[in-house]
Amino acid sequence: MVFWILISFVALAMTTLLGLVLLRAHSVGEPPAAYDLRVYRQQLSDVDKDLLRGVINESDAQRVRTEISRRILAADAQLQKQSTGNTQPKGFSRLTVLLTAALLIGGTLATYAVLGAPGYVDMGLASRIEAADQYAQSRPNQAEAESKVPALPSPDLEPGYEELVAQLRQTAGERPDDAQGQALLAQHEANLGNFVAAYQAKENYIRIMSGDIVAQDFGEQAELMIMAAGGYVSPEAEELLDGTLTLDPRNGPARYYYGLLQGQLNRPDIAFKVWADTLRQGPKGAPWINGIEAQIAEMAFRAGVDYTPIAPPAAPGAAAPALAGPSAEDLSAAQELTVDERQEMIRGMVSRLSDRLATEGGSAPEWAQLIGALGVLGERDRAQAIYTEAKTRFSTDAEALAGLEAAAKQAGLTP
Structure with a gap:
């Protein structure tokens, strides 16, 4: 509402200025002939002064007086026809002011109604953070997100691969406590694009292992859930990411998806910081590093950060670059x-x-x-x-x- 009032006052001020210019120009003032008369009379006076100083002789002065007198008579005749100068029609001037006001004020408000965000409340930093927290609490869960994901195209598979996976499903179903079977099933369901079945199998694997797992297991389940939701990080996936980072704060894939989550929660400031730190930890060429490098510039823009590209360090064991020194x-x-x-x-x-x-x-x-x-x-x-x-x-x-x-x-x- 404040913005509406502001742009209305600005448009009104501009209209008032233009209107004053138009209305004050209603009368042009004295006619041009009156000015010409003053000039010619001044010229006659100057002729007499030049004659007294000896600049011109009497015959030249008389010839100049005759010419100036002729011009005075013509200007006086023209002045008699015009008691005042040209005037602008009053009605036309007022109509122009009204049309200008309608165009500026109405056009400004109409343009904002189409291109702006009417009714959107003022959002300071505290309000935006509060809105992000509210969205984080009320956003769709995993099941809701999966229901909106369109069916994926069937991947190109080697002949007989689907039959082998079908046999693996049957075997895993017959052995519900076989952790290795569930791990294999999660891997091959993901290869087929069946991400829901893949993360369910991974969840079974974690359950069977009863805590005898590493951070990567939680991270892999979170990644499968995110892929099943079309790239959306649900509250359930967020919980798994938190578990991964609690066990391994430097886990690269989890840090990538955590930054993605913060971007989806309208907290690009947090996302940029997490991604920038992850780039500095490397290693260069890792899949999650490539994903961050492709998106961090946009995240920095959203966060209002003047981003300078960060070069990730090479993986351990890679040939180290020569240290900077004098050539x-x-x-x-x-x-x-x-x-x-x-x-x-x-x-x-x-x-x-x-x-x-x-x-x-x-x-x-x-x-x-x-x-x-x-x-x-x-x-x-x-x-x-x-x-x-x-x-x-x-x-x-x-x-x-x-x-x-x-x-x-x-x-x-x-x-």
Whole structure:
């Protein structure tokens, strides 16, 4: 309602300004002939002054007076025909003002009624968060979501595969307590696109195992339920994701689907943070990393974040990229610099490395390199802050922590 009032006042103000211009221009003022008369009389006076100064002679002055007098007579004759200047019709001016008002005010309101959101209440940050929480409590459950998913096309299968799966169903039905059979059934039902049957079999597997399971089992069931619901994360799937992340906070697929859930709950701010942290944890090329990279820019836009692409680190065991350092050209150029200039060049390299790690993330050796470089520069407080952040990022990687600790010791941060 506030927005309606605002745009109405703006349209009314514009109409008032245009109306004043039209109504004040009703009378043009004195006719052009009156102005011409004043000019010609001034010219006659100037002729007399020029004659007294000797600028022109008497014959030229007389000829100029004659010409000006002729023009004065013509202008006076024209003035007699026009007591006042041209005027605009009063009725037409008022009609124009009314039509302008109708066009601006009516057109503005009509355009907003078509393109805007009439009746939509003002939504501040607190209101949007509250609305998201309310939707989270009242959104459709798994069964409701599945009922709205259209039938999937039949996948291309090898001859006889469906018969083998049918035999597996029969065997699994005859052995309801066979965990291995339920696990196989879940896998092959998913291959056929029967995601409902697949997550039900996975649920049976978890029940049979009676707690002797890993976080991945909950995550796989959640993923099958999400696929069965056409990509929608239901409350039931959310509960499984919570269980997965409780057991394994770094589980990549669960983090991907948790971010997807927050986006569906109109909390893109949470979704972006979860996905950005997941990208920094990697590994590059993982299916969930590819999914995040394809969608995070849009999620950042919804969250109002100026997104800079994040490069996921490579998987453990992959060839590590060479650490950033001075090139051969840099080393050659450094030989010709003064001590202060060399120090400034080193600070520039360290600053670039620090900015890249802060925005894009990086490997543990790169963080260790930054800690060591800051120690050499004597910036121990900054090195300590980087060391603290790096330990948080690699808290579950014992090898990375060992490298960071060695760099901190070399920088004089630890005894």
